Amino acid sequence: xxxxxxxxxxxxxxxxxxxxxxxxxxxxxxxxxxxxxxxxxxxxxxxxxxxxxxxxxxxxxxxxxxxxxxxxxxxxxxxxxxxxxxxxxxxxxxxxxxxxxxxxxxxxxxxxxxxxxxxxxxxxxxxxxxxxxxxxxxxxxxxxxxxxxxxxxxxxxxxxxxxxxxxxxxxxxxxxxxxxxxxxxxxxxxxxxxxxxxxxxxxxxxxxxxxxxxxxxxxxxxxxxxxxxxxxxxxxxxxxxxxxxxxxxxxxxxxxxxxxxxxxxxxxxxxxxxxxxxxxxxxxxxxxxxxxxxxxxxxxxxxxxxxxxxxxxxxxxxxxxxxxxxxxxxxxxxxxxxxxxxxxxxxxxxxxxxxxxxxxxxxxxxxxxxxxxxxxxxxxxxxxxxxxxxxxxxxxxxxxxxxxxxxxxxxxxxxxxxx
Amino acid sequence: xxxxxxxxxxxxxxxxxxxxxxxxxxxxxxxxxxxxxxxxxxxxxxxxxxxxxxxxxxxxxxxxxxxxxxxxxxxxxxxxxxxxxxxxxxxxxxxxxxxxxxxxxxxxxxxxxxxxxxxxxxxxxxxxxxxxxxxxxxxxxxxxxxxxxxxxxxxxxxxxxxxxxxxxxxxxxxxxxxxxxxxxxxxxxxxxxxxxxxxxxxxxxxxxxxxxxxxxxxxxxxxxxxxxxxxxxxxxxxxxxxxxxxxxxxxxxxxxxxxxxxxxxxxxxxxxxxxxxxxxxxxxxxxxxxxxxxxxxxxxxxxxxxxxxxxxxxxxxxxxxxxxxxxxxxxxxxxxxxxxxxxxxxxxxxxxxxxxxxxxxxxxxxxxxxxxxxxxxxxxxxxxxxxxxxxxxxxxxxxxxxxxxxxxxxxxxxxxxxx
Numbered sequence: 001x002x003x004x005x006x007x008x009x010x011x012x013x014x015x016x017x018x019x020x021x022x023x024x025x026x027x028x029x030x031x032x033x034x035x036x037x038x039x040x041x042x043x044x045x046x047x048x049x050x051x052x053x054x055x056x057x058x059x060x061x062x063x064x065x066x067x068x069x070x071x072x073x074x075x076x077x078x079x080x081x082x083x084x085x086x087x088x089x090x091x092x093x094x095x096x097x098x099x100x101x102x103x104x105x106x107x108x109x110x111x112x113x114x115x116x117x118x119x120x121x122x123x124x125x126x127x128x129x130x131x132x133x134x135x136x137x138x139x140x141x142x143x144x145x146x147x148x149x150x151x152x153x154x155x156x157x158x159x160x161x162x163x164x165x166x167x168x169x170x171x172x173x174x175x176x177x178x179x180x181x182x183x184x185x186x187x188x189x190x191x192x193x194x195x196x197x198x199x200x201x202x203x204x205x206x207x208x209x210x211x212x213x214x215x216x217x218x219x220x221x222x223x224x225x226x227x228x229x230x231x232x233x234x235x236x237x238x239x240x241x242x243x244x245x246x247x248x249x250x251x252x253x254x255x256x257x258x259x260x261x262x263x264x265x266x267x268x269x270x271x272x273x274x275x276x277x278x279x280x281x282x283x284x285x286x287x288x289x290x291x292x293x294x295x296x297x298x299x300x301x302x303x304x305x306x307x308x309x310x311x312x313x314x315x316x317x318x319x320x321x322x323x324x325x326x327x328x329x330x331x332x333x334x335x336x337x338x339x340x341x342x343x344x345x346x347x348x349x350x351x352x353x354x355x356x357x358x359x360x361x362x363x364x365x366x367x368x369x370x371x372x373x374x375x376x377x378x379x380x381x382x383x384x385x386x387x388x389x390x391x392x393x394x395x396x397x398x399x400x401x402x403x404x405x406x407x408x409x410x411x412x413x414x415x416x417x418x419x
Numbered sequence: 420x421x422x423x424x425x426x427x428x429x430x431x432x433x434x435x436x437x438x439x440x441x442x443x444x445x446x447x448x449x450x451x452x453x454x455x456x457x458x459x460x461x462x463x464x465x466x467x468x469x470x471x472x473x474x475x476x477x478x479x480x481x482x483x484x485x486x487x488x489x490x491x492x493x494x495x496x497x498x499x500x501x502x503x504x505x506x507x508x509x510x511x512x513x514x515x516x517x518x519x520x521x522x523x524x525x526x527x528x529x530x531x532x533x534x535x536x537x538x539x540x541x542x543x544x545x546x547x548x549x550x551x552x553x554x555x556x557x558x559x560x561x562x563x564x565x566x567x568x569x570x571x572x573x574x575x576x577x578x579x580x581x582x583x584x585x586x587x588x589x590x591x592x593x594x595x596x597x598x599x600x601x602x603x604x605x606x607x608x609x610x611x612x613x614x615x616x617x618x619x620x621x622x623x624x625x626x627x628x629x630x631x632x633x634x635x636x637x638x639x640x641x642x643x644x645x646x647x648x649x650x651x652x653x654x655x656x657x658x659x660x661x662x663x664x665x666x667x668x669x670x671x672x673x674x675x676x677x678x679x680x681x682x683x684x685x686x687x688x689x690x691x692x693x694x695x696x697x698x699x700x701x702x703x704x705x706x707x708x709x710x711x712x713x714x715x716x717x718x719x720x721x722x723x724x725x726x727x728x729x730x731x732x733x734x735x736x737x738x739x740x741x742x743x744x745x746x747x748x749x750x751x752x753x754x755x756x757x758x759x760x761x762x763x764x765x766x767x768x769x770x771x772x773x774x775x776x777x778x779x780x781x782x783x784x785x786x787x788x789x790x791x792x793x794x795x796x797x798x799x800x801x802x803x804x805x806x807x808x809x810x811x812x813x814x815x816x817x818x819x820x821x822x823x824x825x826x827x828x829x830x831x832x833x834x835x836x837x838x
Contacts, residue, residue: 024480037484044475049476052471053472053475056648060649062450064462065460099519101702102702103674130677131676135674135676138674139673229706230478231703231706256553257550257554264549270553271553271557286649286707286708289708292475373685
């Protein structure tokens with residue numbers, strides 16, 4: 001892949017190329033923006049424009065309270081849950097959509113703590129996404145446990161007779177490194193621990209098979225590779241062996257809200273958990289955001305995950321090869337694993353000291369990636385809408401930023417509130 | 420008020436009448452629907468149509484990740500919180516918008532439990548909204564406390580030396596009865612207990628002054644009288660004496676998510692709570708639903724709450740008078756207090772055995788109220804958009820339903836999934 005023309009040719013013969021038309025990228029394209037941040041916020045599905053307008057004007061505006069039935073609002077959680085489930089190896093009825101990733105992680109840890117042993121350790125990676133660590137740390141403190149933070153290569157050695165729960169994000173948000181879900185789950189089980197997987201950077205990005213991995217609980221995010229819109233609701237899954245036990249023992253989740261009640265409209269003063277995963281639905285869901293999420297999930301649902309994965313690997317390999325070829329000596333160090341089976345759908349380079357300023361300069365040239373403190377430049381590659389020529393052009397612009405030295409411009413060194 | 424013409428005349432001279440134009444009620448009116456369910460789901464503000472379309476197409480579609488800064492997504496929680504705060508007697512910076520009412524109640528109970536005594540009782544009303552009772556019951560069990568459910572007239576006698584937390588909904592969802600917030604708060608404080616108020620049926624409906632009442636914590640709902648759209652995010656408030664203590668003691672809320680961190684974008688692996696109410700923001704908020712909520716709150720924000728209250732009382736008094744005058748002998752019993760200072764902005768009648776079928780028949784005639792098991796017919800009166808002539812017409816149709824006996828029609832006796 002040594003020229004822009006070759007990239008264009010590759011796009012021309014890419015069988016997934018038409019999928020890009022699912023998205024409202026006209027203005028983004030017209031502005032010359034190359035969006036490599038779908039791992040943070042996925043782009044807008046065209047279908048969401050009309051769908052949201054209809055939810056607002058027809059369902060809310062005209063149908064009003066009747067739309068809980070007539071427009072199926074009451075079934076959104078399960079309906080979208082089933083669609084997400086199909087992407088992550090869960091069966092119909094096993095996934096609920098509700099609340100945020102953080103809140104769902106709290107529910108999942110509560111379930112794992114209830115179902116698991118009395119051992120004192122919750123183990124996670126020091127570089128896991130902070131909200132996971134914050135939720136787990138507070139949860140552990142309140143339940144007489146300790147959160148043990150380790151480096152990636154120390155995980156297995158921590159799986160000893162003090163390990164109650166292993167909580168990992170499948171694909172690391174900073175490095176893009178992907179864990180071997182099946183092998184780590186087995187190692188945890190062998191040690192007598194349960195595993196909670198965060199699929200924030202996996203769902204819709206890489207093939208996941210929760211049943212094949214024999215995972216215990218999983219949660220994930222709706223607004224990254226699922227294209228569900230800013231702050232889209234999140235999802236939660238539990239293995240049916242766990243939900244069956246919850247049913248048998250009538251287990252109450254800690255956030256026992258009315259939509260997780262067996263008969264929410266009986267308005268009984270006493271809580272009776274709904275069966276299965278439904279008990280994890282707590283309060284009334286934000287319907288507008290749920291509808292957008294459904295449009296986002298639908299953009300992925302019709303596609304073969306293995307075909308998506310193949311293109312994802314091709315995109316990330318191309319990016320790595322081009323950066324390393326064209327930017328030798330500019331101080332970039334590849335952080336993402338070089339082996340594709342250990343990589344999610346993003347590529348991160350470290351640039352010590354200057355990462356922030358460089359990313360700002362790159363964004364000013366219309367390549368939207370993002371920066372993660374202290375030194376990581378992240379680039380997400382969503383195979384549904386990222387083209388090979390986008391990769392070429394992004395590296396070209398990065399190269400211009402570095403060779404011109406424009407990133408040293410004062411305005412790029414000021415830290416924004418959100419980076 | 421003895422004729423429809425008198426109601427029309429009253430509307431004609433109502434200074435609040437123009438406020439109705441804030442709402443997209445054209446289709447509702449064209450269908451002849453009289454919507455008396457704003458206490459369950461408020462109607463659509465006209466401004467939300469364009470605002471949501473712009474959030475979808477411009478902010479999400481075009482601005483993409485940059486909109487966290489450029490479109491102010493990151494400040495939505497505090498900005499909307501301040502607007503809600505002005506309606507409930509809270510000061511700027513004291514209210515956060517996040518998550519659902521149920522989840523926020525869990526946070527508020529956690530804070531009250533931390534700030535309060537080690538006593539064993541959480542006290543609430545047996546007829547409180549079920550999700551409040553479910554959340555509180557589970558919370559109490561997990562914290563070595565008991566939820567004590569009492570009738571309204573037993574509340575004060577339960578405030579003994581076992582009482583840690585009094586948790587009440589200011590206006591009861593079934594009966595429309597409004598508690599004396601100031602007096603009950605003082606009684607609880609005198610007994611050494613803290614008070615958590617649920618303002619679900621108060622915010623935007625009746626004047627509330629949390630500081631004047633000296634309340635400890637409060638939560639509330641965005642989609643009822645605040646017109647924030649289906650499943651709109653909820654809010655939480657804590658008295659500054661409590662948040663000051665949280666700051667001093669570096670208190671961690673149980674749902675310690677990244678947007679409640681002192682420096683969310685530092686991506687530090689260790690949790691450091693944000694100061695004040697901000698620590699109660701947990702995960703990433705659902706932006707589309709947040710934007711709709713802001714439009715809804717804006718419909719109330721410019722209005723004098725005392726003028727709204729005056730009209731609300733006039734509407735509910737008219738409804739009570741007309742029903743009792745025209746439907747004598749049809750088995751309706753007024754459940755809502757007759758004294759206006761004990762009433763929220765709704766009126767409930769009980770009709771033992773037949774309440775469900777009657778409400779279905781009334782809805783079939785285009786008067787949308789709702790039914791709450793086992794026998795309550797609820798009618799909400801939102802003074803922002805309900806007219807005096809709507810009250811007249813609603814009673815006229817109810818009268819037709821009762822005198823014709825059409826509610827005995829088979830199709831009305833079948834229970835729907837959502838009532």
